[in-house]
Amino acid sequence: MSKTDAKNFVVEPNGTIGVLGGGQLGRMLATAAAELGLKTIIYCPEDKAPAFDVASDHIVASYTDETALKKLAAAADAITYEFENVPVEAVNFLTANGAIVRPGAKALSMAQDRLFEKEFVNKIGAATAAFHPVDDLAALKTGLEKVGRPAILKTRRLGYDGKGQTRITADDADLSTAFEKAIEFAWAEVGAAPSILEGFVPFTCEISIIGARGADGDVKLYDPAENVHKSGILATSSVPAKVSDETADKARAVARKMLDELDYVGVIGVEFFVLESGDVIVNEYAPRVHNSGHWTQNACAVSQFEQHIRAVAGWPLGDPARHSNAVMENLIGDDVHQWRTLAAEPQTCVHLYGKRDARAGRKMGHVTRLKTR
Ligand SMILES: Nc1ncnc2c1ncn2[C@@H]1O[C@H](COP(=O)(O)OP(=O)(O)O)[C@@H](O)[C@H]1O
Ligand SMILES: [Mg+2]
Known part of the structure; x- marks a missing residue:
């Protein structure tokens, strides 16, 4: 062809x-x-x-x-x-x-800028945290009036694993010296780079949907995973997520809409906050295979990695059905030194990335514990 x-x-x-x-x-x-x-x-x-x-x-x-x-x-x-x-x-x-x-430039460029990303999500009818673009201290003050406190200031570009973001708490009294200091500090923390201020979402949990769209437009979605972050880095992803079927369906519908609107080919990872009401709010998306989808390697017939390759190669997508419950745990920094103990655990699949230096905060590998019994 x-x-x-x-x-x-x-x-x-x-x-x-x-x-x-x-x-x-x-x-x-x-x-x-x-x-x-x-x-x-x-x-x-x-x-x-x-x-x-x-x-x-x-x-x-x-x-x-x-x-x-x-x-x-x-x-x-x-x-x-x-x-x-x-x-x-x-x-x-x-x-x-x-x-x-595959996927093309559109999905990539949108995901690289948190402002464009949020505008896109709102445009397709899905909710995001309240946000305000911040290019200077004045815009940061206006933003805080708009989104309230606590709030999170994030650089528009190049942030990952919680890097390039800082929190502004609710404690500081308005217009006091402490408040002025706090926002100047926050602005310095993001390197005075073009940023976005987000209202803090009081989520009950975080979930993600790993979805795929084939070159023929076929869409396949994995079950939502429940994600726990520590210091801004993903710590664990568990399936099934402890959310209602209605919440899972809402998240799936948003992921499907994003795939279709972006005319996407490949695997996408969409992160959500779940509210007390059961509604979902999009946090961000990654135009690629995603850390919160690693459990699919061992708990599904076709993993997110194979699914992505199938999509990129123009093959039919595989079945995303899950045959086991699972908990994926990232091995960060020194965690990797436990490999011997982990390798001896029953129903535990060890995946190491071949990185030499176990630096703090560096993703060195992961384990997926299958829960079939
Ligand atoms: N607006 C928000 N409200 C509440 N928690 C947030 C918000 N934004 C980020 N967080 C927390 O910080 C984590 C990392 O933020 P995220 O925007 O996903 O950045 P990264 O690109 O580094 O993954 C989120 O998974 C969530 O736990
Ligand atoms: Mg994230």
């Missing part, structure tokens, strides 16, 4: 998927691709990346290196990304050089 017929383009077995980004998500995508008889070529700026160990080939180059990007476009039948801060220009350049990139 010709690449000019982008909608119907299929990567046949033995074909090659290019992946922008070489972290653990790229590593698990490459493993899933290999299971389907597909090769992977990883493209990333780091010269030792977790995905290299298991991929067929790799290119080490910056995302702005046009010669290297052309090489990738020529080597891969279809290209995807595992990292949402890949410059949109790289994706546009690849597409202009005849490559099929």
Whole structure:
């Protein structure tokens, strides 16, 4: 099939998927691709990346290196990304050089800016936290009047794992010196970068939907996972989530709408806050496989990684049904040193990412405990 017929383009077995980004998500995508008889070529700026160990080939180059990007476009039948801060220009350049990139630039660019992301979510009729764009201290004050306190100030771009955000509490009396100091501190905390102020959502729990849309428009959604964050980093994802069927359906409906509106091809991760009322509020989405979907590797016939590769390759999507309850726990920093104990636990699937230094806050691996009994 010709690449000019982008909608119907299929990567046949033995074909090659290019992946922008070489972290653990790229590593698990490459493993899933290999299971389907597909090769992977990883493209990333780091010269030792977790995905290299298991991929067929790799290119080490910056995302702005046009010669290297052309090489990738020529080597891969279809290209995807595992990292949402890949410059949109790289994706546009690849597409202009005849490559099929799934998901495309629209989903990527929207997810890179928290303001555009929230505006998009509201436009399709889904709720977000109250928000206000902040470009200076005056806008921060106006924003606080609008969204109330407590509030969270987040940089519009490049935040992850709770980085690039700071909380403004409700304690400081209005217009007191303490209040002035608190907001100046918050503004400095985000590096005076273009930001967004969000009202604090009094959620009862956080859930996420991992969804996929095929090139043919078929949508498959996994069961919602219940997520617990510690210090802004995902700690555990559990299925089933302790939410009503109505709440799960509301979240599924939003994820489906997002996939369709973005004309999306691939796996998406949508994070939600659940309110006391059972309503859901979109926190953010990731245009890629998502940490809160790692449980699908062991609790579903088709994991989120295989599902993403199927979508990118133009294959039929797989069944997202869950055959087991599960709790996924991230191994962060020193946690990874428990590997021996974890490996000896019954019904526990250990996944390590091959990273050398167990630095604090670094995702080193995860375990998924199946709860079949
Ligand atoms: N508006 C909010 N109200 C309440 N909690 C929030 C809000 N925004 C973020 N959080 C908490 O911080 C976590 C990380 O924030 P998030 O916006 O998802 O950033 P990141 O991109 O770093 O994952 C969320 O999962 C949630 O626990
Ligand atoms: Mg998040």
